[in-house]
Amino acid sequence: MGARVEVMVVEDDETVLGVVSDYLGGRGYAVTALRDGLVARDALRTARPDVLVLDRMLPGVSGDELCRQVRATAPRTPIIMLTALDTVEQRIDGLEHGADDYVAKPFALRELQLRIDALVRRSRAVHVSPAPFSLGPFRVDAAHRRIWADGAEMTLTAREYELFLFLLQNPDRTLTRDDILHGVWGWSFGEVSTVTVHVRRLREKIEPEPRYPRYLLTEWGRGYRFTVGAAA
Structure with missing residues (x-):
């Protein structure tokens, strides 16, 4: 995929965070792993990850609120929401906050990787652009x-x-x-x-x-x- 992909994962479940970080890190991604919404908000004032993976339920600042804030300051940052809320309406609510995609828990690590890759490919794609x-x-x-x-x-x-x-x-x-x-x-x-x-x-x-x-x-x-x- 070219340049190393930088992924920030914000997830308060230590086990999930560790498994996701180890999986992505083992496949060559540069992973920043955080467990608190406030810490993530501070980090995002200067960091610009290629993809932001957010749990919806976070301490400090919720994933929904953090998503809204990122959209206000870095509208083109690709965002994937992780959610344990599995009804269609609940998933739609996550997208309404500005996420590009969502993955429902429990999820396959390979699925998360494929969705990250799809967002990065499209954001980095070099096209022969049409004339204005x-x-x-x-x-x-x-x-x-x-x-x-x-x-x-x-x-x-x-x-x-x-x-x-x-x-x-x-x-x-x-x-x-x-x-x-x-x-x-x-x-x-x-x-x-x-x-x-x-x-x-x-x-x-x-x-x-x-x-x-x-x-x-x-x-x-x-x-x-x-x-x-x-x-x-």
């Missing part, structure tokens, strides 16, 4: 991963940027959630609620009125369609 282009009120400079709306640069997480770019490159096309999972996350299968949450978050940033979207439309029973045509 505009679509409706949106202007895109893919070479520098920047998007403007009505002349104002948007603040997007890494995953929100990738999702929005994918939609902008596929205008007026109905995309299923599986299409989006494959095109944006690189997964051939996965939890489609991940797409639902990220679409909701993106709407909050691109829509004048997110409850009544004019650009990112739901095609009921089919998926989503991005358009810059007349409001539906």
Whole structure:
């Protein structure tokens, strides 16, 4: 994968933290292992890991709150949430706080590694970027991963940027959630609620009125369609 991957793991269960750290460290990752949310918050003022792995239940500062804070200061840092909360609604709640992905406990170490690798590959990928282009009120400079709306640069997480770019490159096309999972996350299968949450978050940033979207439309029973045509 090229340069050594730096992973910060914040988990208050000493056994889980040790097992994950030993597993990743044994496979060449540079691992910073922390057990307290406050300590992690202080460390993240200067550290910029390639991937941040957060338990949701942490002492000091919860994983949810820490995720929100990181999103405010380093919006493109890839974040994976570890959660023992196993209902779809509880997992969606974790994504709503800004995580890019989640892994439910108990989990296979290999699965966690694969999800870390997928996030790093996409954040480090070198693409032949298309020339800057505009679509409706949106202007895109893919070479520098920047998007403007009505002349104002948007603040997007890494995953929100990738999702929005994918939609902008596929205008007026109905995309299923599986299409989006494959095109944006690189997964051939996965939890489609991940797409639902990220679409909701993106709407909050691109829509004048997110409850009544004019650009990112739901095609009921089919998926989503991005358009810059007349409001539906």
